[in-house]
Amino acid sequence: xxxxxxxxxxxxxxxxxxxxxxxxxxxxxxxxxxxxxxxxxxxxxxxxxxxxxxxxxxxxxxxxxxxxxxxxxxxxxxxxxxxxxxxxxxxxxxxxxxxxxxxxxxxxxxxxxxxxxxxxxxxxxxxxxxxxxxxxxxxxxxxxxxxxxxxx
Numbered sequence: 222x223x224x225x226x227x228x229x230x231x232x233x234x235x236x237x238x239x240x241x242x243x244x245x246x247x248x249x250x251x252x253x254x255x256x257x258x259x260x261x262x263x264x265x266x267x268x269x270x271x272x273x274x275x276x277x278x279x280x281x282x283x284x285x286x287x288x289x290x291x292x293x294x295x296x297x298x299x300x301x302x303x304x305x306x307x308x309x310x311x312x313x314x315x316x317x318x319x320x321x322x323x324x325x326x327x328x329x330x331x332x333x334x335x336x337x338x339x340x341x342x343x344x345x346x347x348x349x350x351x352x353x354x355x356x357x358x359x360x361x362x363x364x365x366x367x368x369x370x371x372x373x
Contacts, residue, residue: 237358244310244357245350247284251277252318256342257333266329270322274315281311313356314349321345 255273264272282303289299321344322328328341 233358233362236361237354240306240310240357240361241350241354243284244281244307244314244353245346247281247307248277248311248314248318248349249346250284251275251280252346253342254280256338260333260338269329270319274319277315278311281307309360310353310357313353314346317349317352318345321348
């Protein structure tokens with residue numbers, strides 16, 4: 222394989238990893254906060270999942286928007302870029318993470334003081350990141366996903 226092609230693939234992998242970690246950070250903040258709040262408030266499983274998903278999207282989009290807003294873009298300009306770059310990745314992560322928490326016996330009903338709560342949340346997010354990496358890689362290779370951000 223020519224050095225240039227290898228370098229391009231390595232660069233694509235590095236960019237996809239960076240995009241995945243970035244997205245995973247926003248998802249993790251939203252998921253953890255959503256699970257903590259819904260557990261603290263005594264909400265049921267369904268409400269807990271809905272709140273966590275809403276917060277994961279909120280924080281994912283917010284983390285993407287912050288550098289754009291700091292660069293002088295308006296919210297009206299930054300929002301479409303954030304949506305274009307993060308929606309697929311966040312969606313994949315949320316599906317995988319929440320399915321994992323539902324599948325692990327007792328995880329969805331575990332309390333904040335239960336190690337199962339934290340273990341299942343952490344492992345679910347890690348698996349979600351692994352599953353989202355090839356999605357991000359493919360999107361970036363096609364000029365979509367996080368590639369949209371790099372023009373700005």
